[in-house]
Amino acid sequence: MNMARAILSWMAAGVVLLQWLAARAGEERITIEREAWGRTPPIHISLEGYSGEVERVLQFDLEIAGFKVVGSGDEKLQYALKGGGGSVVEGRLQDAIKKSELFAKAYSGGGARTQAHALSDDVVLAVTGKPGVARTKIAFKITRGQDSEVYLADYDGFNAVAVTQDRTVVAAPCWRPGHRMLFYTTYKSGNPDIVSHDLGSGVRRTVARYSGSNISPAVSPDGQHVAMILSKSGSPDLFVANVDGTGLRQLTQTPEDESSPTWSPDGGWVCFATRIDGRRTLARIPAGGGSMRRIATSGVLNPTEPDWSPDGKTIAFTSQMGGFQICLVEAGGGEAKLLVSGEDPCWAGNSRTLIYTKRGSGGRRSLSLLDVLTKQSKDIPINAGTASQPSWAR
């Protein structure tokens, strides 16, 4: 036993040493642990030789990725990104402490925005070891008057296009992972039906059209099943079906209203909001059927809108206590952590960035991004109405 312990401590020392060496080699790896939520200091970087739109894009992308843009003379400067000033976007990333160059690249094709996004993704990858999210897409709904439509845009809200022209209520768009396809509810037939919408062909198919509500679709990580809330049984219950709507199975049968399902990344569990013994709570159930179990969110009340992180570790959700708060809890349940005011969080593929809805004055809603580690956030400019219910392509 003593021997084992001695070997163990040598091993541990070895790991620490190797991790330190890896960090020295510019390969710092960020693991998102509970202690790091909202408490990680930003990485200080300077932008030199950029202006106008390219500079604005770089600053937006890097700040939401956990960087702080500072002047080149800042005493905390860790990295310097230097541009060339020519007609194409260029970037030299230098380690300001070791005075070494990490990369030098020039970008062609696309527009200036896309080139700048590609450069910031390269900076994020080089510094954190994880791919950036600056070239991903989001879906959301825009409400004007009493009607709403589904929209698609770059993750920063630019290049927004309408996906629907239903002129009624649409709700809860959700990506089918690995496909250019959305699932959402539309009231176009007069009833809230769930449809799938192929963004390549424009073809829309009905997935669930039963009496009562057909709402809150969530496609499984393998893209083959959809969890949703139906009330054909006489109460809003959780169901799972194949993505074409066949093979419908009822997972919960409670007199309460289940809402907002989300899948574990291995596809084994569906987490959702419900009520147990009169108290609102998060719960989960095996996707193949079985017993429902509570997920504790200690310290906060009325959890709804859970979203399971793609790395499986964390569930983001909304707590309603007077206002609305974005919260995190470890996937097994436990003490919840309050992050910011807002609702309806959705993870990016990096399990680090959230997109969520903010309520402003006069009931106007807008979208914001949040870096969970540094708690830095950015508002997404959408001027066409009130935006809500974001879903991040992943």
Added chain:
Amino acid sequence: MKRALLLNLFAVVLALALGGVGCKKPQKPVTQIPIAGAKGGPGPGGTTRVGPTEGGARSPTPDNVAPVQPDTGVRATPVETTPVKEGPSGIEQAPIEMIEGMVPDTEYFKAQTVYFEFDSSVVRKTQHGRCDAVGDELKAKPEAKLMIDGHCDERGTEEYNRALGERRALAVRTYLIKYGIAADRVFTRSWGENRPADPGQNEDAYAKNRRGEFILLLPKP
């Protein structure tokens, strides 16, 4: 103990592997970005067709090809083992096809709209008279069916409210079934917070928005 040891060994191997990769990584001088694909006009079905986009979410994957999911090694395992008691859901709804083609009359029962308390789907005693009036009319019109629209105020998250609105409509439906109306004549629909009766942001407006509306459905003449 043995397991911890193995884990540590694994960590050392992993750390070594990562360090190695980090040193040898070749640096590409130029990244080629594909030019944005053409964005099409409105596609079939009255919806906007969105063409392929530059380096966005993912490239198009045919439906019959399963996307490759990176294995994160993370598996969700249950922590609590106490199963939660489940009860009967409610009274099953008749197929929606039964009301397809029927003509809705939203004015007929306007005066019978019922109201709810905050975050509640209980049909209060004060609202029973209105439900009874609707029930009596339905008994006198055997050819008619009924749609109940459930609504909420905006003080809830959006999909929670959609489920709450449904529960309100279902609670009124259950009341009418107990009053003697056949279950296959009464249908429900929730609008959540999306169709407020009063767009104001005060308790007066909220009270008007937490409601169940009755829509008379008549066969096509």
